[in-house]
Amino acid sequence: MNKCVIILPYYGRFPNYFQLFLNSCGMNADYDWLIFTDDRTPYVYPANVTVHYESFADMQARVRGTFDFAPELPNPYKLCDLRPMYGYLFRDYVHGYEFWGHCDCDLIFGKLDHFITRDMLDRYDKLFPVGHLALYRNTEENNRRFMLPLDGRNLYREVLESSDGFTFDESYLSTNINRIYQTYGFPIYMRDRSGNVSSRSTSIRLTRYDDELDMFLTEPYLRAVYEWDNGTLRRSFVRLGTFERQELMYLHFQRRRMRVDCDMNASRFQILPNSFEPMPVERVTADNVRTVRWRRRSDEVRHHIAMVAGDARFWWNRLRTAAGRSCRGRRHDDC
Known part of the structure; x- marks a missing residue:
């Protein structure tokens, strides 16, 4: 078993270069990938990539069955907000790994070991501030830290009970998992190496x-x-x-x-x-x-x-539905 498993739920058709993405995963033999999807295109999956075929309804049922309230998961895009919860949602799949992570599929990997060092893994409970690749130490305590209150708000429940996007997975809006780690003093590596x-x-x-x-x-x-x-x-x-x-x-x-x-x-x-x-x-x-x-x-x-x-037009509509959340004047490629 490798030191880290990276989880990727994706529903709908993968990008046309998805095979190149898979090939780049396969060149990182020290990492495993776990993909949940309804796209049954016969890709050549490397040995370190495991695919589970399921519907988006299966994913919705998994989320509803994990929490004792009624989460909102109206569409696959909302999964971005749930990424910091994957260690908790997929705890049966991450058992035995030192770290788990999440990533996008619209990317090409280089050599992860040239950037993610043993010292980083020893020192930090979370690596990287962005959502397209982040790693979390796989402990019961760390996997539940997304539940901690932020600014007096039970933020994770707000995220799960709303169909709006919070960008909970990265430092974009102020409603994000990194601020929870920083507020409580948990060790987090905030340099963006993407x-x-x-x-x-x-x-x-x-x-x-x-x-x-x-x-x-x-x-x-x-x-x-x-x-x-x-x-x-x-x-x-x-x-x-x-x-x-x-x-x-x-x-x-x-x-x-x-x-x-x-x-x-x-x-x-x-x-x-x-x-x-x-x-x-x-x-x-x-x-x-x-x-x-x-x-x-x-x-x-x-x-x-x-x-x-x-x-x-897409991002303007998304920001308009951000229900009181703002970019606070930040520059961002999508802001």
Whole structure:
């Protein structure tokens, strides 16, 4: 048994690049994934990924049967608010693991062990401030900490009894699990190590949460070549006249439409702002990095602008239903 199991409930059709996601999971042999889904597409699941087929009604029944009141779970998207509860909801499945976690499926993993160290696992009860990947120490006490009051409110009951989104799983609105850990002084690792791709950009620009500023910041434009190479995720670029390679823990393509123009079983591929493609060079070097395509073509830009406009309407409607909760002036890719 591995040290951590990452839980992913997902209902509906997986993204068109889901096989690439699974392949990136398979390259992290020290981690297991547990997927609950009604999508029976015959994907090739790696040995460390277990799939349980079930309906969303099965998930709703699991939630109702776990709590002694009447939780609201009107749609699969509401599961984002329940992520900090997975150790409690899925306690029969996480037994024996040192850690459990949750993640999105619209991402590609690099080498998790290059970023999640033994020292971090020994020191912290929760790792990472964002919802697309977070880990929790698997103890009965830690798995129930989401129930602790925050600011005099029985927040988890508010979350479960409302159909509104609270972003309980990450530092976005003030109604989140990280503030519970911080308020009670529980050890939490708040550095954002993700590669969260801004949905508004026509190139790949990363957005990260800054705990000291309590806000999300988007990096400046960077002409970089992104590649996945036998499980290692990296970007190569020239900065201030110096050629650099930077390894990434994962890339998150939040609501970004991606084409798959490479072989689904490719051991190496390039990641562009709108597609996965064969690498055009054997190795990215200081001599060729500026010759490799790195952003969208003009027709793809027009398509992207239309997509972002639709997303903006979605998020505006979501924020309007936030029932008194606000972003408190923060910058966020989705705010």
